[in-house]
Amino acid sequence: xxxxxxxxxERDYDALHQQLFQPDHDEHAAFLYAGLVETLCGRRLxxxxxxxxxxxxxxxxxRGAYRQIVPRAVARxxxxxxxxxxxxxxxxxxxASGDAVDFSGDDLAAHVYAHPALIDMTxxxxxxxxxxxxxxxxxxxxxxxEEPTRxxxxxxxxxxxxxxxxxxxxxGAAAERFARQVLMFGAPGQQILRExxxxxxxxxxGGSLLVEMLTHxxxxxxxxxxxGVVDETNLSRxxxxxxxxxxxxxxxxxxxxATRIDPDVVVDAVYGDIAYVDDARRLLDADFAFLATxxxxxxxxxxxxxxxxxxPGVQVGAKVTGGNAGGIELIHVMERPVTLQDACLDCSxxxxxxxxxREQLSPEARRAQGYIDGDDGADIEEPSVITLNSISxxxxxxxxxxxxxxxxxxxxxxxxxxxxxxERELRSRAAVKRPNCRFCGDGEKSVLARGDLKALSLKPxxxxxxxxxxxxxxxxxxxxxxxxxARDFMAEVLRRHGDDH
Amino acid sequence: xxxxxxxxxxxxxxxxxxxxxxHEEAADGGLLVIVRQVVIGDGWNPALIDLAVKLQVTFPSxxxxxxxxxxxxxxxxxxxxSQVQPNVDIGASVMRTQISLTVQGQLQFDTAxxxxxxxxxxxxxxxxxxx
Amino acid sequence: xxxxxxxxxxxxxxxxxxxxxxxxxxVSVEKHTTGxxxxxxxxxxxxxxxxxIAGKKExxxxxxxxxxxxxxxxxxxxxxxxxx
Numbered sequence: 001x002x003x004x005x006x007x008x009x010e011r012d013y014d015a016l017h018q019q020l021f022q023p024d025h026d027e028h029a030a031f032l033y034a035g036l037v038e039t040l041c042g043r044r045l046x047x048x049x050x051x052x053x054x055x056x057x058x059x060x061x062x063r064g065a066y067r068q069i070v071p072r073a074v075a076r077x078x079x080x081x082x083x084x085x086x087x088x089x090x091x092x093x094x095x096a097s098g099d100a101v102d103f104s105g106d107d108l109a110a111h112v113y114a115h116p117a118l119i120d121m122t123x124x125x126x127x128x129x130x131x132x133x134x135x136x137x138x139x140x141x142x143x144x145x146e147e148p149t150r151x152x153x154x155x156x157x158x159x160x161x162x163x164x165x166x167x168x169x170x171x172g173a174a175a176e177r178f179a180r181q182v183l184m185f186g187a188p189g190q191q192i193l194r195e196x197x198x199x200x201x202x203x204x205x206g207g208s209l210l211v212e213m214l215t216h217x218x219x220x221x222x223x224x225x226x227x228g229v230v231d232e233t234n235l236s237r238x239x240x241x242x243x244x245x246x247x248x249x250x251x252x253x254x255x256x257x258a259t260r261i262d263p264d265v266v267v268d269a270v271y272g273d274i275a276y277v278d279d280a281r282r283l284l285d286a287d288f289a290f291l292a293t294x295x296x297x298x299x300x301x302x303x304x305x306x307x308x309x310x311x312p313g314v315q316v317g318a319k320v321t322g323g324n325a326g327g328i329e330l331i332h333v334m335e336r337p338v339t340l341q342d343a344c345l346d347c348s349x350x351x352x353x354x355x356x357x358r359e360q361l362s363p364e365a366r367r368a369q370g371y372i373d374g375d376d377g378a379d380i381e382e383p384s385v386i387t388l389n390s391i392s393x394x395x396x397x398x399x400x401x402x403x404x405x406x407x408x409x410x411x412x413x414x415x416x417x418x419x420x421x422x423e424r425e426l427r428s429r430a431a432v433k434r435p436n437c438r439f440c441g442d443g444e445k446s447v448l449a450r451g452d453l454k455a456l457s458l459k460p461x462x463x464x465x466x467x468x469x470x471x472x473x474x475x476x477x478x479x480x481x482x483x484x485x486a487r488d489f490m491a492e493v494l495r496r497h498g499d500d501h
Numbered sequence: 502x503x504x505x506x507x508x509x510x511x512x513x514x515x516x517x518x519x520x521x522x523x524h525e526e527a528a529d530g531g532l533l534v535i536v537r538q539v540v541i542g543d544g545w546n547p548a549l550i551d552l553a554v555k556l557q558v559t560f561p562s563x564x565x566x567x568x569x570x571x572x573x574x575x576x577x578x579x580x581x582x583s584q585v586q587p588n589v590d591i592g593a594s595v596m597r598t599q600i601s602l603t604v605q606g607q608l609q610f611d612t613a614x615x616x617x618x619x620x621x622x623x624x625x626x627x628x629x630x631x632x
Numbered sequence: 633x634x635x636x637x638x639x640x641x642x643x644x645x646x647x648x649x650x651x652x653x654x655x656x657x658x659v660s661v662e663k664h665t666t667g668x669x670x671x672x673x674x675x676x677x678x679x680x681x682x683x684x685i686a687g688k689k690e691x692x693x694x695x696x697x698x699x700x701x702x703x704x705x706x707x708x709x710x711x712x713x714x715x716x
Contacts, residue, residue: 061712067714069713072690074711079685079688090713106716113714114711117655118711
């Protein structure tokens with residue numbers, strides 16, 4: 001049986017919560033329209049829009065239940081949702097429910113009565129009924145041709161990441177190795193990290209530092225993706241790399257680094273390039289993602305995947321620019337959160353169109369435009385220093401930690417951070433979100449939360465493989481860790497929730 | 502092709518209703534859009550070209566730039582323009598005339614104010630009155 | 633708009649029938665029918681409410697209302713949603 005989860009932006013969850021839990025302490029209702037994504041670990045609903053049901057359309061039921069969303073409101077929502085190509089959800093509240101909630105008999109009867117028609121009305125896309133408690137949610141998904149399935153969890157993503165379930169999850173004791181961290185955020189916080197899947201794109205100077213930190217923090221599952229090979233010039237900054245690693249894939253070095261630190265961590269070391277669809281899809285099971293690469297195309301791909309599949313993340317980088325006389329002009333270190341609700345990397349100017357265009361031109365075409373190239377038409381290498389990488393990655397990992405365990409105050413801005421070492425100054429960089437942005441905008445054409453309902457605008461297939469490496473190919477290219485983790489997760493869910501599934 | 506490329510192709514077809522508009526999908530996800538038999542004026546040899554642009558898979562985040570036509574495009578009077586390079590190897594030894602034009606120097610493609618059709622129109626207008 | 637004259641099993645002509653769409657499924661109905669007749673032909677519960685789709689609007693049709701339908705016209709037969 002396929003596992004179903006959901007993801008909703010914090011701003012949409014807040015609007016939904018405000019609608020469902022009103023001062024009258026009565027039940028209220030709303031529709032949600034969602035994109036869909038299917039991966040090895042299951043299927044996920046990506047909420048794109050919340051549509052409150054007006055009180056005059058949520059009336060006493062004439063079918064023996066407590067309340068009724070009138071047929072006209074249902075028809076309107078189904079038509080609108082269908083036109084957008086999205087999947088329909090409807091939600092109501094049980095105001096007396098707090099940390100645990102479940103469907104009543106009438107609720108389930110409503111699903112039987114209405115969902116088959118709603119599936120027809122939305123061209124066979126899944127239809128979901130939800131019931132919310134103050135801090136809990138239960139859901140039942142009806143997919144064409146399948147038995148109804150319960151929703152495992154609903155993830156709220158924003159300043160703080162929160163997971164809603166039908167009832168509180170049991171918290172186990174944290175391992176002794178995390179004792180000093182547990183003093184900060186408790187065993188529940190440590191368990192949150194253990195149950196998270198975090199992706200790191202780029203296993204070079206920044207990526208290796210992130211893998212090391214995430215492992216030390218106790219993140220249970222790390223997906224690290226890169227197509228590069230360690231060369232001698234990397235030894236100054238790839239954490240975990242030694243002279244004997246020259247010629248090895250960077251992801252293999254990252255894998256070994258992490259598993260030496262924590263033998264229980266699951267690491268998917270993926271040879272790949274997220275500019276390609278198949279490689280980018282390796283990120284889709286991540287709860288959070290980091291980008292630590294040095295090209296614009298991967299920033300575009302990261303921005304696209306994060307927004308289309310509602311995966312929050314952070315982009316890191318450091319830049320040293322030389323002056324005309326050959327001296328250092330400027331050193332700056334950047335950390336850009338991708339919150340999915342604020343200005344994205346494109347709105348922030350981090351994906352310049354000319355640079356993106358140039359990267360994808362042939363060397364000859366680039367030369368014809370008078371761009372400055374190296375002797376063989378390749379891009380010029382830029383300086384890269386471990387201490388600078390450490391600053392950006394540490395800022396990013398700390399933001400991640402606070403968001404993951406819900407310690408980021410709501411009033412804290414998550415604008416990009418820029419550190420200027422020569423001035424010893426940390427500044428934030430404001431960016432304005434463009435309403436018609438194709439990534440983060442609210443327009444119909446934006447990719448936000450569309451999931452698999454829109455093909456990824458990336459290169460088809462996967463990056464061609466290379467015949468190098470001591471690591472067995474099966475371990476590199478197959479999601480061995482993810483499959484095992486998915487199996488273990490389902491076993492844990494069944495143990496916790498018993499007869500619900 | 503991507504949804505964005507398909508929309509742009511449809512826009513070019515709607516803009517150039519009196520021309521044949523062809524397309525070719527590239528292995529890297531790019532889409533070559535070709536407007537056939539465009540009159541660019543007797544000052545050029547040839548005066549009639551098939552004008553093309555390759556939309557990268559990242560379009561419209563990347564620009565529709567540069568434009569191309571058959572190799573060897575030249576002014577009758579011998580005048581040269583840096584924006585027009587008649588013999589460029591665009592890869593795999595395929596030779597083309599490369600026409601490197603932006604709109605008012607803007608190094609972006611602003612979908613709020615431009616379409617691919619309008620970009621083609623702007624390039625053709627420049628070719629008819631090169632400066 | 634065309635209508636279809638179909639033959640019954642014994643070769644006699646039936647009343648004019650048209651093909652419409654109800655909840656995105658094709659349904660054959662008599663050209664001159666009622667709201668209840670459309671719901672019955674579509675096989676949806678009588679308790680559902682029927683709407684004709686006109687652009688982005690849904691126009692209610694009661695069970696007793698006489699309607700003349702046209703080929704390809706779209707309708708929605710919608711349930712209520714009744715939680716407790």
